[in-house]
Amino acid sequence: MNNHLSLDTPSPWVLRFAAAIGTGEVLDLACGGGRHARLLATLGHQVLAVDRDAAALERAAGDNIRTLQADLEAAGHGQSWPASLFEADRYAGIVVTNYLHRPLFPVIFSSLAAGGVLIYETFARGNEHFGKPSNPDFLLAPGELLDVVRDHAGQGLRVIAFEDGYVEQPKPAIVQRICVAKEGRLADPAQIRRI
DSSP, X not given: OXXXXXXXXXXXXXXXXXXXOOSSOEEEETOTTOHHHHHHHHTXXXXXXXXXXXXXXXXXXXXXEEEEEOOTTOBTTTBOOOTTTTOTTOEEEEEEESOOOGGGHHHHHHHEEEEEEEEEEEEBTTGGGTSSOOOGGGSBOTTHHHHHHHHTXXXXXXXXXXXXXXXXXXXXXXXXXXXXXXXXXXXXXGGSOOO
């Protein structure tokens, strides 16, 4: 698969679980060019696509997609996230791919509405053998996504699926991916794409 296509093609992990997201606003965090924002919009969601790159946000914009330029790593460096971005119980779904900033986990979980679904996929240790990212600060430790969810179990989080290992597409990499639901009504499980 060529790089250009991989930038436009939704992740198979996101495709598998996107239908589990119920009615409501969805956050595509660190959205890049908007491949998942577009997918979610075609499923009928109002999408907030957030990234720090203005050019990427121009590509992400479209029907049912509102964009917001924000530096998600600015908090803790004298700045804060936009006040409305991480309101408690706001989103029916949150999608994060190819991005890791650990201080965001508590606000991500808090921002999920009852019945909300988090779909998260990013790089893990071992990826340094396949290219970037290779900095250990941007690679998940073995089982780290599961550990983070367990650490926030008091927020009513339930793991729907988890994987940790090697993928060949869109390029060889070591990834972790998780789908989590917050207590409440989950979309019809029959809508979850089977692999």
